[in-house]
Amino acid sequence: MKIHNVNLAAVAAAPHQYPEDMRPEVAFVGRSNVGKSSLINCLINRKSLARVSQNPGKTRTINFYDIEGALYFVDLPGYGYAKAPKTEIQRWGEMIEKYLYGREQLKAIVLLIDIRHAPSQLDLQMVEWLRHYNIRIIFVLTKMDKIKRSQVPKHVKIIREAIEADAEMILLPFSSETKQGKDELLGIIGGFL
């Protein structure tokens, strides 16, 4: 899959604003600052269509990117930013749940985890949630350029054990800086559509 034509098709604060044309969707989720905007920009070959934010936790909408008129990349709001009041977290949960619930078009979720750290409690909760909804998860382990290549397998193993991944579960080390993992990820996404 090569991506040339991308448009921000919808910015949704509520379900009635989601696209309704039944094209397949792949959604991206992870804690704030994990590198989600950078990953989406890397996949779509743009510098900054998906905002790379210095201000974590600002995105409070679900953004739908029309990819080649064939599918949508869905940018879900990030979680786990510091200093978020409880009401904000609750609103976040409701927003995500409304999207996940019964979204037939959703073919897979790309869940981003920083390769340097063990998954947080919120990451594990997210995994449990997605398993509950029976949604296929692709784990992308971000910022791999920040650790030595020789350390990658060790970090993958720690994360694999923490999420209790079975053998078929995909955990893909990735870097938006070096584009390592990009072609593999596009291949995996293509395979699910």
Ligand SMILES: Nc1nc2c(ncn2[C@@H]2O[C@H](COP(=O)(O)OP(=O)(O)O)[C@@H](O)[C@H]2O)c(=O)[nH]1
């Ligand atoms: N070294 C490195 N930095 C990254 C990578 N991906 C994102 N970043 C940096 O991490 C910060 C957060 O990235 P962003 O894409 O805005 O994260 P988001 O909050 O998950 O959307 C920014 O300063 C990015 O430049 C990566 O693969 N390698």
Ligand SMILES: [Mg+2]
């Ligand atoms: Mg972002």
